[in-house]
Amino acid sequence: QSALTQPASVSGSPGQSITISCTGTSSDVGGYNYVSWYQQHPGKAPKLMIYDVSNRPSGVSNRFSGSKSGNTASLTISGLQAEDEADYYCSSYTSISTLYVFGTGTKVTVL
């Protein structure tokens, strides 16, 4: 099972919006509304930011939003803040293993 494809890095200035893509196949991203997004700071556990494509867990800022079109899911961070600087990983259910697969990861830099 290959990892989902994400851009290696995305950057933006404070206050700007950025979007991270996550491309899979019809066996994972395209076939199910089971895409999650995780934020991870160095040496820390992943933090759930979005589940089931576009749902935000309680406590997560509404500056984070998710969407999907075909085999590509996206995470948008609006009003970028210094604290958003981290690695972001998408994850999707996959019918190939009836489990999950992570994306390759995107490093977000706040300029």
Place this chain on the structure above:
Amino acid sequence: EVQLVQSGAEVKKPGESLKISCKGSGYSFTSHWIGWVRQMPGKGPEWMGIIYPGDSDTRYSPSFQGQVTISADTSISTAHLQWSSLKASDSAIYFCGRKGRGEGFDYWGQGTLVTVSS
């Protein structure tokens, strides 16, 4: 308060066995899937497998099937990840997470660093 607390760092030699743990509290342990993730130094996380403590239904990623064993002891609200014969390539941080609403894992343990070296 929901918490997952993992066992401490381990240093082992190749060929040795190991069992690390993830203790859940603050919720019904038998009602939520627990997943295990490997993160090698400088790399992204990889799903290893998940277990439903309520009935011990366990699923493994193809890459980890046969390499590790995932189990759960509901009497102590603890999930385990074990190896029978460690390799140097098993050196990594291992995280456990709880599946919440939908398909997202909403609570995570602090991670267990496993170092395998001769």
